Amino acid sequence: MPMPDGGGSGRATVPAMRSPDDGGSGRASVPPAPPAAEPPASAPPPPPARPARRRAGLLVGLAAVLVLALAAAGVVLVKPGPVAGWLGQAEPTPTASTDPPEPAPGEVLAVFGTGAVTPTPDGLRAVLDPLVGVDVLGPSVHVAVVDVATRELLYGRDPQTPTVPASTTKLITAATVLATRGPAYRIPTRVVAGAAPGEVVLVGGGDPTLAINATGSYPGAGRLDQLAAQVKQALGGVAPTRVTVDSSLFPKPLYGPGWDPDIPTGGFASPITALMTDGARIDPKDTVKGATRYENPDVAAGRAFARALGLPAAVVSAVTRGSAPAGTSPAGTSAPPADATASPDTATATNPGTELGRVESPPMGRLVEFMLADSDNVVAEALARQVALARNQPASFDGAAAAMDAVVAELKLAADQSTLSDGSGLSRNNRISPELLTDVLALAADGTRPELAGIFAGLPVAGWSGTLSERFGNQTASAAVGVVRAKTGTLTGVHAIAGVVTTTQGRLLAFAVLADQVPVGLEQAQPPLDRIAAALATCGCGS
Numbered sequence: 001m002p003m004p005d006g007g008g009s010g011r012a013t014v015p016a017m018r019s020p021d022d023g024g025s026g027r028a029s030v031p032p033a034p035p036a037a038e039p040p041a042s043a044p045p046p047p048p049a050r051p052a053r054r055r056a057g058l059l060v061g062l063a064a065v066l067v068l069a070l071a072a073a074g075v076v077l078v079k080p081g082p083v084a085g086w087l088g089q090a091e092p093t094p095t096a097s098t099d100p101p102e103p104a105p106g107e108v109l110a111v112f113g114t115g116a117v118t119p120t121p122d123g124l125r126a127v128l129d130p131l132v133g134v135d136v137l138g139p140s141v142h143v144a145v146v147d148v149a150t151r152e153l154l155y156g157r158d159p160q161t162p163t164v165p166a167s168t169t170k171l172i173t174a175a176t177v178l179a180t181r182g183p184a185y186r187i188p189t190r191v192v193a194g195a196a197p198g199e200v201v202l203v204g205g206g207d208p209t210l211a212i213n214a215t216g217s218y219p220g221a222g223r224l225d226q227l228a229a230q231v232k233q234a235l236g237g238v239a240p241t242r243v244t245v246d247s248s249l250f251p252k253p254l255y256g257p258g259w260d261p262d263i264p265t266g267g268f269a270s271p272i273t274a275l276m277t278d279g280a281r282i283d284p285k286d287t288v289k290g291a292t293r294y295e296n297p298d299v300a301a302g303r304a305f306a307r308a309l310g311l312p313a314a315v316v317s318a319v320t321r322g323s324a325p326a327g328t329s330p331a332g333t334s335a336p337p338a339d340a341t342a343s344p345d346t347a348t349a350t351n352p353g354t355e356l357g358r359v360e361s362p363p364m365g366r367l368v369e370f371m372l373a374d375s376d377n378v379v380a381e382a383l384a385r386q387v388a389l390a391r392n393q394p395a396s397f398d399g400a401a402a403a404m405d406a407v408v409a410e411l412k413l414a415a416d417q418s419t420l421s422d423g424s425g426l427s428r429n430n431r432i433s434p435e436l437l438t439d440v441l442a443l444a445a446d447g448t449r450p451e452l453a454g455i456f457a458g459l460p461v462a463g464w465s466g467t468l469s470e471r472f473g474n475q476t477a478s479a480a481v482g483v484v485r486a487k488t489g490t491l492t493g494v495h496a497i498a499g500v501v502t503t504t505q506g507r508l509l510a511f512a513v514l515a516d517q518v519p520v521g522l523e524q525a526q527p528p529l530d531r532i533a534a535a536l537a538t539c540g541c542g543s
């Protein structure tokens with residue numbers, strides 16, 4: 001059974017999926033109380049009191065790489081909560097009507113280089129061995145700690161052993177999609193004229209964030225109501241008589257190999273189709289893990305589009321799957337037209353295959369943030385398929401896994417330390433070594449591949465945001481609050497964490513801890529992982 005990567009203690013029962021109509025007759029049931037909601041990364045809560053830090057300095061290094069990479073791509077960096085402080089920007093002056101300013105966080109993205117004292121292997125062993133060897137983590141715990149500046153392995157416990165990674169898989173997904181698509185790429189959703197008179201075809205390009213209207217789940221998403229307005233204008237006010245959805249870009253199966261059997265009804269993922277709205281959520285504002293999702297997300301999106309066109313109920317209910325006219329490029333593989341705002345001449349608008357409208361997702365860098373901050377499984381699977389499309393592979397689970405493995409090798413990383421079956425980490429067939437995860441993080445940090453720096457914008461901050469917002473509350477782990485960025489991973493019996501941390505002496509380390517035979521539950525397994533990260537934050541370990 002998959003478990004949440006953040007607060008909560010898992011799911012005692014699960015909500016059912018429903019048929020495409022909002023009030024449909026599918027297998028609906030009243031969902032149980034979901035795991036505790038994780039606040040979105042764009043609006044983190046005020047952090048708990050932080051221990052005083054003994055270091056200060058200009059925040060360059062990763063922050064500079066991130067800003068330059070995204071700026072070069074034309075992407076506006078959305079700074080959640082205290083990130084302006086991390087980037088050296090002044091906080092806005094509060095007025096009488098605003099809340100008091102948040103306290104400045106510790107240095108998450110700090111200077112790294114050869115000037116700071118590097119922890120020694122012997123020093124790290126003395127500190128980490130007792131923490132890694134605790135009984136609650138079980139007999140299969142694999143660890144890597146790497147100095148980012150030198151790529152030296154400072155601490156290892158079977159670091160090259162492929163291990164079930166759970167959601168730390170998303171670090172590989174993030175790196176490979178940023179490497180292939182780039183941070184500025186946007187996923188299109190299009191409407192073309194159908195082969196039959198009066199038919200329009202909604203062509204899915206694989207954008208999981210597509211919204212019905214302004215109340216969508218993901219900020220800045222493309223919207224069906226705006227797409228409908230484009231189509232109406234293109235048709236000169238002539239209403240379509242039929243809506244067809246083409247979601248053929250993503251072939252079956254809809255669920256991943258190695259997924260737990262309750263995932264189709266558990267709400268932690270959805271059928272992975274090339275067309276959906278709001279990550280297939282029935283309620284766009286139900287953003288907690290375990291949200292009830294559509295059983296047929298593509299048909300549900302088509303019916304929402306038909307309603308946005310103002311078509312009669314009979315036409316809405318008649319929406320079916322089909323194909324765009326022959327010769328129409330799949331939405332996920334075509335480039336935008338030279339003038340994406342231009343409408344077709346009304347005389348040619350009904351010619352089969354004519355594009356009648358187009359909306360696009362937020363830029364890829366933002367999609368990676370959505371995926372990492374809240375461990376969004378649906379977004380992860382959609383991005384894995386973008387890697388497949390970029391490498392001319394089928395946009396399926398197998399095609400995405402093969403493409404991601406190939407891109408890992410292209411990045412000159414140890415592809416033999418990875419075997420993937422999906423992009424989200426829900427599959428128990430996945431195997432990734434801790435050393436590969438730390439190598440990905442080090443590569444993203446060192447500036448040689450600036451497009452990968454977007455990974456750090458999405459990584460949750462300990463005790464502050466995303467899936468780490470409710471972690472590190474224990475006094476023995478509180479030193480990590482605000483100074484660790486990491487991706488978590490959780491399945492029943494599998495607990496993992498991988499990220500970056502700056503030591504008290506100013507050295508930037510990448511670390512990964514993967515445990516895949518954990519005999520205890522979430523509440524007992526997470527604190528030992530937190531203590532390991534906190535030990536790295538406080539450890540001088542110079543001897």
